Amino acid sequence: MAADIIEAIQPVFKQFASDNYAGICPDAWQAMERANCGFASSYGDDDWTGQACSCIREVFETDCQVFFVFNGTAANSLALAALCRSYHSVICHELAHVETDECGAPEFFSNGTKILHIPGSGGKLDLTAVEQAITRRSDIHYPKPRVLSLTQSTELGTVYTAREIGAAGELARRHGLRVQMDGARFANAVAALGVAPADITWKAGVEVLCLGGAKNGMAIGEAVVFFDRGLAHEFEFRCKQAGQLASKMRFISAPWIGMLRGGAWLKNAAHANRMARILADELEKIPGVLLMSPCQANAVFAEMPDDMTTALRAAGWHFYSFIGTGGARFMCSWQTTEQDVRMLVSAVQAAAAGPTEVPHGKNGHV
Numbered sequence: 001m002a003a004d005i006i007e008a009i010q011p012v013f014k015q016f017a018s019d020n021y022a023g024i025c026p027d028a029w030q031a032m033e034r035a036n037c038g039f040a041s042s043y044g045d046d047d048w049t050g051q052a053c054s055c056i057r058e059v060f061e062t063d064c065q066v067f068f069v070f071n072g073t074a075a076n077s078l079a080l081a082a083l084c085r086s087y088h089s090v091i092c093h094e095l096a097h098v099e100t101d102e103c104g105a106p107e108f109f110s111n112g113t114k115i116l117h118i119p120g121s122g123g124k125l126d127l128t129a130v131e132q133a134i135t136r137r138s139d140i141h142y143p144k145p146r147v148l149s150l151t152q153s154t155e156l157g158t159v160y161t162a163r164e165i166g167a168a169g170e171l172a173r174r175h176g177l178r179v180q181m182d183g184a185r186f187a188n189a190v191a192a193l194g195v196a197p198a199d200i201t202w203k204a205g206v207e208v209l210c211l212g213g214a215k216n217g218m219a220i221g222e223a224v225v226f227f228d229r230g231l232a233h234e235f236e237f238r239c240k241q242a243g244q245l246a247s248k249m250r251f252i253s254a255p256w257i258g259m260l261r262g263g264a265w266l267k268n269a270a271h272a273n274r275m276a277r278i279l280a281d282e283l284e285k286i287p288g289v290l291l292m293s294p295c296q297a298n299a300v301f302a303e304m305p306d307d308m309t310t311a312l313r314a315a316g317w318h319f320y321s322f323i324g325t326g327g328a329r330f331m332c333s334w335q336t337t338e339q340d341v342r343m344l345v346s347a348v349q350a351a352a353a354g355p356t357e358v359p360h361g362k363n364g365h366v
């Protein structure tokens with residue numbers, strides 16, 4: 001009976017909705033399996049977790065302090081809460097996940113810290129606007145700016161260069177702000193830039209990184225990486241209180257060993273980036289399709305007429321619509337194949353050609 005039910009569940013084939021639609025990559029899966037070899041200490045007091053922390057220290061070439069939590073919302077919220085008091089504020093981009101997609105968790109876990117959101121083209125913070133937000137007021141009535149939060153790669157699929165992060169870090173330092181990085185897609189940025197992870201984090205002024213695992217190919221889990229160990233004071237209590245301390249921690253931590261040791265994290269990210277590049281190049285050639293921001297990581301944002309997105313959805317394609325009218329986000333992952341990309345491109349071409357051009361009605365009716 002159970003087998004029948006499982007067999008009846010079909011994977012989603014036509015999708016570019018998110019990199020979290022993907023499954024678990026072999027390296028993460030095998031590491032989980034190896035960790036499943038008997039008893040181990042609980043709550044992170046185990047060798048798998050110890051080794052995973054060591055791997056992260058090696059990758060970042062520094063003696064950072066590492067905590068493993070279930071998801072990115074927890075990682076960001078708890079990291080920001082650790083950096084702020086309730087009367088502080090966090091400055092981030094207006095499209096930042098912490099502002100738009102965390103249901104107020106950063107404010108909740110910090111007991112009222114206010115998020116101040118700033119514009120900037122391509123999903124990147126405009127540092128002039130950031131400085132204005134910091135210096136606009138210094139009186140007792142304004143929530144005191146305390147943290148600058150950057151997303152790398154950004155919510156619009158762009159990537160901050162090491163120089164840009166350095167400039168943001170320098171600005172923050174000058175005004176006494178801490179720097180937190182939302183790195184849900186940090187691997188994609190490292191793969192895109194071809195730099196050492198240290199060069200776009202602690203060496204550029206980032207003090208806390210929320211390092212993404214799930215979208216990179218793990219089942220679940222993100223790592224909160226404190227480059228300034230002092231900031232991690234009592235962080236384990238925050239994790240526990242927030243329900244983020246896994247009792248069987250090794251199944252969250254062991255996959256990091258599998259991902260980092262053999263370089264799968266960057267291989268996965270580079271692959272996803274490459275798929276997005278191909279997709280962007282092909283979509284750009286289709287009349288009526290306009291790329292909305294430069295494709296620098298694993299996302300493609302395309303503006304197309306409503307009847308085209310409607311036709312794509314009718315043909316069974318899953319993707320998210322973005323800000324503005326008619327915008328679509330196509331996200332690639334470690335599991336996206338070149339064939340998936342070709343299939344989507346054909347579907348967009350068919351949608352662009354209009355209803356009469358759909359071959360044999362295979363792509364559904366428009």
Ligand SMILES: *Cc1c(COP(=O)(O)O)cnc(C)c1O
Nearest residue numbers: 071072073074097151155182184
């Ligand atoms: C996906 C994502 C996260 C994490 O989201 P969760 O669903 O909480 O794991 C954080 N930041 C960005 C930019 C994301 O895209």
